[in-house]
Amino acid sequence: xxxxxxxxxxxxxxxxxxxxxGRLQGSYRTVxxxxxxxxxxxxxxxxxxxxxxxxxxxxxxxxxxxxxxxTEDREMTAWMVIDRSASMRFGAGKESTASDLAVAIARLxxxxxxRVGAILFDNQSHKVIPPRAGRDQVxxxxxxxxxxVTKKSDKTTxxxxxxxxxxxxxAQRRSLVFVMSDFIGxxxxxxxxxxxxxxxxxxxxxxxxxxxxxxxxxxxxxVEDAETGEQLLVDTSDPxxxxxxTEQVGAREDELAAGMRRAGVDxxxxxxxxxxxxxxxxxxxxxxxxRR
Numbered sequence: 001x002x003x004x005x006x007x008x009x010x011x012x013x014x015x016x017x018x019x020x021x022g023r024l025q026g027s028y029r030t031v032x033x034x035x036x037x038x039x040x041x042x043x044x045x046x047x048x049x050x051x052x053x054x055x056x057x058x059x060x061x062x063x064x065x066x067x068x069x070x071t072e073d074r075e076m077t078a079w080m081v082i083d084r085s086a087s088m089r090f091g092a093g094k095e096s097t098a099s100d101l102a103v104a105i106a107r108l109x110x111x112x113x114x115r116v117g118a119i120l121f122d123n124q125s126h127k128v129i130p131p132r133a134g135r136d137q138v139x140x141x142x143x144x145x146x147x148x149v150t151k152k153s154d155k156t157t158x159x160x161x162x163x164x165x166x167x168x169x170x171a172q173r174r175s176l177v178f179v180m181s182d183f184i185g186x187x188x189x190x191x192x193x194x195x196x197x198x199x200x201x202x203x204x205x206x207x208x209x210x211x212x213x214x215x216x217x218x219x220x221x222x223v224e225d226a227e228t229g230e231q232l233l234v235d236t237s238d239p240x241x242x243x244x245x246t247e248q249v250g251a252r253e254d255e256l257a258a259g260m261r262r263a264g265v266d267x268x269x270x271x272x273x274x275x276x277x278x279x280x281x282x283x284x285x286x287x288x289x290x291r292r
Contacts, residue, residue, distance in 0.1 A: 041069045077131050077173060078109040080118040081166045082145055084180030085157040094207045097272045098180040099145040101205065102256060104140045104280055105178055119169055120144060121162040123155055128169055157185030163192035180205045182212075182254055193263035203283075204260065204267040213271075215245050 032287060042058060045065035080102040088095040106116045117131030118141045129141055161183065170177060177200045183189070196202055203275040218236045234241060260267045268286070270279050 042066045042071060067227065076109070076112075076114040078106070078114060078116050078176040079131065079166065079170055079178065080106060080116065080141060081162065081177060081179045081181075082118065082120050083157065083159075083162060083179075084120050084122045084123075085181075085185065086219075087157060087182055087184040088207070093272050094182055094209055096146070097270065098205070098207050099142070100276055101136065101195055101207075101270070101279065102145055102178065102180055103142045108140050108280070108284075109176070110134065110138055116141065116167075117236075118144065119162075119166055121165065123158060126162075131175075133139055156180075159183060159185040159189035159193045163189060163196055167192065167196045167199070170193060170196075176201050177202045178205060179203070180207060182207050182209075183259075190207060190259040190262045193259075193265060197264050204265045205283075206256070206267050206269045208269055208271050210271050210273055213249055217242075 042055060043066065045054060045059075045067050049067045053069075055066050055068050058066045082098055082102055082238060084095060088098065102118070106118075110116050113133055115131040115133045116137055118127075118129040120127040120129075127144060129137075131137075162181070163179070166177060166179070177196060179193070179196075179202060181204075183206055193202070193204070215236055219236075220233065220235050236242070256267075268283055
């Protein structure tokens, strides 16, 4: 018996905003127009158009040349780029949120016979799962994405390295690339993200724990930097400390937003306490608005 989220997932369809590579097969419908089977619209003829697409009946009625537009069915390749660094294991489960969302998106994309691959990255190692179609591939991505990372690193996340790896791995064909990270790490990631966006359609999903945005009042606690392991005793009730942290959070949010703008990406920000189904539905709706 299928659950309500499963039934909803089967009705969703991700809308592309740009042309991607693919073969003339599969049931995924692209947003670009070509010489396919399904007629979609008419538009005025331009010198670059193929004269074989001219609709002569409409042209005769309007005394102006018009061409037919068709929608082509194509197979698509999607990649899940998942940050599995130490900072993603902070708090209420950023890593599990990213993994669950990646698996849900993989299921959504693979419904039309499309291929899905994954890149799992941390400072110590990375794993590339080549794109394939089918339920077994989604299960493999789920299994690898939820596998526990045992090694720890004393360095901040090399986000630029993760994005360069994604660009090198996906270089063979234009694809739909989902990047899932908290974007806590070394600066300088905006340029490789822009290079990735230049070739592919990139969807950035920034995963955030609510405690990173507003420090809870817990009194005197020992906090640890998830990236470097550095520990510090702080009084979370101190109003000066809370004000300073609020200011730093605002500055960091502004810096991240500026980096996304430089990369030409409109990032989705999701928090670990959000409903996963509602989050996915909202992302799909935004993909449709971007397409229009």
